[in-house]
Amino acid sequence: MVKYKEKLEEQKVFIDGEWTTASKGDTYSIINPSTGKTFVKCQKCDAEDAKKAIDAARDAFDNGPWPEMSIEEKTKIFYKVSAMIEEDTWEICQLDASCNGVPVSHHNSTVMNMSPNFEYACEQAKELAKPDTTEKEYAMGMETMVVREPDGVVTIITPWNVPFWQMALKLPSALISGNTVVFKPASQAPLSGLEVAKMFEKAGLPKGALNVITGPGPVVGAEMAKSDKVDHIAFTGETVTGKEIVRNAAGNLKKVTLELGGKSPNIIFDDLSTDEAAEMATLGVALANGEECFAGTRVLVQETIYEEVCKKTAEIYGSLKVGNAISAETTVGPLVTEEQMNKVLGYIESGKEEGATLLCGGNRLQEGELKDGFFVAPTVFSDVSNDMKIAREEIFGPVISMIPFSTEEEAIEIANDTIYGLAGGVMTNDREKGIRVARKIKAGNIFLNEWHVLACDMPFGGYKQSGWGRMVGNKGVEEFMQIKSIYPDWEGIGSSIMKNLLLSGGDTE
Secondary structure, eight states: OOOSSSOOOOOOEEETTTEEEOOOOEEEEEEEETTTTTEEEEEEOOOOHHHHHHHHHHHHHHSGGGGGGGGGHHHHHHHHHHHHHTTTTTHHHHHHHHHHHHHHHHHHHHHHHTHHOOOOOOOOHHHHHHOEOOOOGTTOOOOOOOEEEOEEEEEEEOOSSHHHHHHHHHHHHHHHTOOOOEOOTTTTTTTTHHHHHHHHHHTTTTTTTTEEESOOOOIIHHHHHHOTTTTTTEEEEEEHHHHHHHHHHHHGGGGGEEEEOOOEEEEETTOOOOOHHHHHHHHHHHGGOOOOOOOOOEEEEEEETTTHHHHHHHHHHHOOOOOOTSSOSSSSSOOHHHHHHHHHHHHHHHHHHHHEEEEEESHHHOOOGGGSSSSSSSSSEEEEESSSEEEEHHHHHSSEEEEEEEEHHHHHHHHOOEESSSSEEEEEEEEHHHHHHHHHHSSEEEEOOOSSSTTSSSBBOOOOTTSOOOBSSHTGGGGGGGEEEEEOTTTTTHHHHHHHHHHSSSSSO
């Protein structure tokens, strides 16, 4: 395991069981967003490198041992990897924090939350390895079978915001199913993905079963989506990019799994105290600097407590500790890149221009140790209407937009008035109301009186333009498998019926 340092040695990529460099020898630099300084150099792979990795995965699936190994043999490898992750959790978190600026403590919660999925995926795969049978009365007296088989070659592309968590949503399920994988972590935060590849190598994974490459998405990712040698692509990222993935994948009609953007509503009813309400409003955005696909960035507060909750939310969110992401004391770190920081500052300006009231933050922080980093102060807007840009578009930064509502029906209408449907929240002490409203929000994940607590046995995915398919949970492994129906007729029942029907010349008496 690579221990934390302020600067790391040049990283390599993992293709066909070998650690190697990009074919043209090109590299790129990752800037630590807390310091504004180069942290590490990684391989800048191109389309030819992507093709090599895909070819390796194709050969490993068609001719290698991994797809034919028993689930017990595969499970032994996965349990070894799970143990390594547990042992090196803090080091993994430090690497990701240095790449993307999300506080190390936040990474720690996501790694601990998802590391069990390596073992959980094994248990799900064991269950899915058992054929389903249908009683004879439903198929002309035959006892039919439904079996599940791996898709083939799977390509996975993940974003930079929570790198380990995003990898753990997909890779364990894809690999344990018997698929071979080409994995491209986000260019800005590839280190935890490369470390997991080292763990699988050490655990004895056959060569070619897992390949990890780094490089620009428009080049490498496009090839992973286009290739006719790929059977399934799983992508997490912006909705615009997801649509491009779909277009590129159409060539051979490969399976596509997407987890895309969000603009999640957090509905807060007035049966909560204003202190509780403000805490829940902050909680929905507090993790990962607000750079999270399912962050509760649209906070809908019942008008009877709206003004006071807005005030207290600004007090809480504005007082969070901003600092270097590698510090355990930091609650809000820098944004991932200078470009992302400027994008978020642009959204803040648009909020002001459209008439929202800035209650706290709204500016870049450059005092003391923050001077060279990409820090934006935690920001809260009140007097937001749902037609404003800051309420419609995914900001991906520490910005809360607070929207008033009067009735339950109005809250649901506002909540669903979005192209997205990844998550939503309902904060109330009324259990019946909480479940009722949760059922009416058009989103794949609903939080009741909490936010961010996810479990590896619960499916994760979105409605509408937030994506296709589900990761983890009891559907996660099956997402990476094909379903095959088998009609055995050992007793000649079905064939006898069909012979009478088709060969009797129409005489069925």
